[in-house]
Amino acid sequence: MPKEKSVLIGFLKKNKMKMTSQRDKILDFFLKWEKHLSPDEMYYELKKLYPRIGRATVYRTLKLLTKANIASQVELGDGASRFEHKYNHPHHYHLICSRCGKLIEFVSDKIDALKKNISKKHSFLPNNVRFEIFGLCKKCQKYRN
Amino acid sequence: MPKEKSVLIGFLKKNKMKMTSQRDKILDFFLKWEKHLSPDEMYYELKKLYPRIGRATVYRTLKLLTKANIASQVELGDGASRFEHKYNHPHHYHLICSRCGKLIEFVSDKIDALKKNISKKHSFLPNNVRFEIFGLCKKCQKYRN
DNA sequence: ACTGATATTGAGACTCAATATCAATTACAA
DNA sequence: TTGTAATTGATATTGAGTCTCAATATCAGT
Ligand SMILES: [Mn+2]
Ligand SMILES: [Mn+2]
Ligand SMILES: [Zn+2]
Ligand SMILES: [Zn+2]
Numbered sequence A, B: 001m002p003k004e005k006s007v008l009i010g011f012l013k014k015n016k017m018k019m020t021s022q023r024d025k026i027l028d029f030f031l032k033w034e035k036h037l038s039p040d041e042m043y044y045e046l047k048k049l050y051p052r053i054g055r056a057t058v059y060r061t062l063k064l065l066t067k068a069n070i071a072s073q074v075e076l077g078d079g080a081s082r083f084e085h086k087y088n089h090p091h092h093y094h095l096i097c098s099r100c101g102k103l104i105e106f107v108s109d110k111i112d113a114l115k116k117n118i119s120k121k122h123s124f125l126p127n128n129v130r131f132e133i134f135g136l137c138k139k140c141q142k143y144r145n
Numbered sequence C: 001a002c003t004g005a006t007a008t009t010g011a012g013a014c015t016c017a018a019t020a021t022c023a024a025t026t027a028c029a030a
Numbered sequence D: 001t002t003g004t005a006a007t008t009g010a011t012a013t014t015g016a017g018t019c020t021c022a023a024t025a026t027c028a029g030t
Helices: A003-014 A021-032 A039-049 A055-067 A109-121 B003-014 B021-032 B039-049 B055-067 B109-121
Strands: A071-075 A081-085 A093-097 A103-106 A125-136 B071-075 B081-085 B093-097 B103-106 B125-136
Touching (some): A003 A055, A021 A039, A055 A071, B021 B039, B055 B071, B055 B081, B109 B125
Antiparallel strands (some): A125 B125, B071 B081, B093 B103
16 A cells, blocks of 8 residues: 555544545556646546546545645646645656646755745745746757747 | 837837737736736726727737737736736746735846756756745734635 | 444536637728 | 738637535444
């Protein structure tokens, strides 16, 4: 049993919620993919495996996984939210190629420090930072646009 | 005549496009507001003044102003894009209060430097950076959530 | 193992932002 | 002034995400 499943079960218990076969399947599926699927993409894939699953359940479960710190939601500038693994993954940021969609991840304690400094300066209590660089990846720089 | 209007006219000429009364009105309206309106908000306000104006025209014109470097588009995490003045405005970033929506703007050459360093390290040609801190503003910290 | 209160599910309707279509209108170079 | 190419706007459509609510599943307490 993956650790994430224990985490989920613990979270559910703590909140008087119930473990269900749907939640189990969605979690399994989510953990199998390494990166950045949108809820609808997951929904259509899951539908192939389990035709009776509902779209609302997928959306609800992804929110649940986010609250349980198993997933986190990122916005990559296409019109869809995407989810990635959070449990035991370092907090990181993204370079995004506007041409081919390539994603590069990186960590930066400088960004984390900036977050603190700037927040302090403005009496702001920070929760969540987003830092993304859009541009062209190495390959795509060869082409015109 | 505001400078932005000359810029727009120049941009249109260069691209074999035409100046129209709608574009003129939308630009005027956009320049009057200091900040961060969504296209639909602008559409409904403009509709009051000029009932015959079309929603598609507002969307199209805001894209046009963006291409002409008069406006820039920002995403503040509610489900709508928003536009702010770009011409003669310094490039800046945002602190966003998750509770009341308050917006604080700030500039940071450290962020600009990070953009360059990180991009270089990954052979990435950067175009556009987004940096946003979500959290609670001073007032909202007093309340529970 | 059973039971009942309660949490969950899922089909389908709905919302909201944004885009596409296309006939009618308008701008402007020549 | 005129011809043509760009623009407009009413309307339909898309697509992500949420809501509703009757039917179903879970699980704590016995
Ligand atoms: Mn990532
Ligand atoms: Mn701003
Ligand atoms: Zn690329
Ligand atoms: Zn606030």
